[in-house]
Amino acid sequence: MTAPWLVGLDVDGTILLQDESMSPGVPEAVARLRDAGHEVTIATGRSWMATRRYVEELGLEPEFVVCSNGAVTMRRVDGAWERWSVETFDPTPVLELLRDRLPEARYMVELGSGQRLFTEHLDDWTLDGGRQVDFDELGAEPVSRIVVVSPGHDEDDFHRLVADAGLNEVSYAIGWTAWLDIAPQGVDKGTALERVRTELGMSGDRVLVAGDGRNDIGMFGWARTLGGRAVAMGQAPAEVKDAAGEVTDVVEDGGLARALNTLPAPAQVDAGE
Numbered sequence: 001m002t003a004p005w006l007v008g009l010d011v012d013g014t015i016l017l018q019d020e021s022m023s024p025g026v027p028e029a030v031a032r033l034r035d036a037g038h039e040v041t042i043a044t045g046r047s048w049m050a051t052r053r054y055v056e057e058l059g060l061e062p063e064f065v066v067c068s069n070g071a072v073t074m075r076r077v078d079g080a081w082e083r084w085s086v087e088t089f090d091p092t093p094v095l096e097l098l099r100d101r102l103p104e105a106r107y108m109v110e111l112g113s114g115q116r117l118f119t120e121h122l123d124d125w126t127l128d129g130g131r132q133v134d135f136d137e138l139g140a141e142p143v144s145r146i147v148v149v150s151p152g153h154d155e156d157d158f159h160r161l162v163a164d165a166g167l168n169e170v171s172y173a174i175g176w177t178a179w180l181d182i183a184p185q186g187v188d189k190g191t192a193l194e195r196v197r198t199e200l201g202m203s204g205d206r207v208l209v210a211g212d213g214r215n216d217i218g219m220f221g222w223a224r225t226l227g228g229r230a231v232a233m234g235q236a237p238a239e240v241k242d243a244a245g246e247v248t249d250v251v252e253d254g255g256l257a258r259a260l261n262t263l264p265a266p267a268q269v270d271a272g273e
Contacts, residue, residue, distance in 0.1 A: 002264055006202045007033060008043040008066065008193050008219060010211030011054060013251050014233055015042075022057075025257030030058050033263060039200065043189040045069045045173065045181055045215050047110060049129070052081070063200065068110060069173060069183045069215050070192035071144035085195060086112045088142035089184040095139050097165050098148055105150035107135065109143040122149050146182040173215030181215065189215065190222030197226075204228060208263065210248070210256055212236040217243040231259045 009015055015026055033040050041062035044051055048067045055065060064084065065074045075084035091109055098105070108118040108130075116130035117138055138146075153161075158174045172182045189209075197207060204226030209219045212233035220230035220243040232244035233255050241247050249255035 003203055003206055004036075005033075005038045005206045005208055005263055006193070006197055006200065007038055007040045007260070007263070008189070008207070008209040009040070009256065010189075010209075010213065010216055011042060011044040011046055011051065013212035013235065014210055014256050015054060015058075017251060023251045023256050024254035026254070026260075027058060029257040029260035030060065033260060034060065036264065038263065039063070039202065041065055041196070042067075043070075043193055043209065043211075043219060045213070047116070048072060048074050048081070048083075048114060064196040066189055066192040066196065068145050069181060070187045070189045070218070071110075071183050072114070073192050073196065083112075083114065085192065086144055087184045087187045088112045088144050090139070091143045091146050092139035094146060094167065094182060095135070097167075098146075098161075099135065101161055101165060102148060102150050102153070104152070105148050107138055108147040108149075109138045110145045110147075111141060111143055122147070144184070146180075148180040148182070150179075173213065188218030190219035193219055194222055208259075210259055212240065212251065214240060216240060220244050231256075 015023060017023055030040055039062055040060055041064060042051055042055060043066040046067060051065060051067050063076055067074060071087045072083060073085040074081045106120045106122055108116055108122055110116050117133045118130055119135050155174055158180050162172060172180060174180055197204065205228055207223050207226060207228035208231065209223045210231040211219065212235060214237065217240060223230040224245050229246060230244040231246045231248050232241045234248060234250035248259040
């Protein structure tokens with residue numbers, strides 16, 4: 001039997017369309033790989049709270065799931081999910097720096113426990129179990145991420161902000177819309193997937209990752225360094241495509257399914273081809 005692949009998939013713009021329905025062909029392609037014995041998992045910027053439903057909808061059975069841009073990795077133990085690896089940092093210096101430059105923005109932090117603290121309601125973010133707090137309370141304890149939402153600013157504004165503010169002590173990614181997602185320094189989806197790969201004892205040249213955002217660049221570099229495959233979605237920004245080894249169709253046209261269907265089918269795996 002051919003050795004299985006570790007497959008790490010982004011969610012938004014890769015598995016999901018903008019209305020949160022599945023990209024064409026993805027459920028079928030994922031089921032085929034799962035049934036072939038490949039380890040198919042999710043590697044997303046979403047929190048575990050906002051990720052679990054898609055693990056279940058896709059019928060995935062991974063041992064690990066990477067969330068919060070690599071800061072949180074969940075592990076399935078005896079059928080229950082545990083927070084296996086959590087990276088945190090002191091958010092105070094970054095929050096103070098950002099408040100000076102974006103005083104009208106909305107802020108959220110995710111604690112190591114998974115609880116979210118926020119200054120104002122954030123549209124499109126899962127805040128179940130979260131708590132609204134004053135800005136100063138956001139930095140009261142270490143966090144696994146900071147999210148900044150500022151609808152009055154566009155992607156170019158955020159790039160300038162990051163450059164002007166010298167945000168080089170943390171890792172960051174700029175989302176589809178006007179938000180900035182900040183993680184611990186040196187942490188991304190790739191660092192988390194490497195920990196998963198090592199724990200599972202899987203070969204580095206049998207990893208495939210797919211995504212469409214700047215927060216996927218780290219895992220693209222990780223996969224390619226190991227001799228694996230990195231697939232950018234067709235609608236990805238140019239710099240994301242440049243970081244990948246392959247580019248597939250756009251999400252609306254089933255680009256992820258097309259990429260996944262290039263891996264061995266069950267019959268081929270069983271035959272050892």
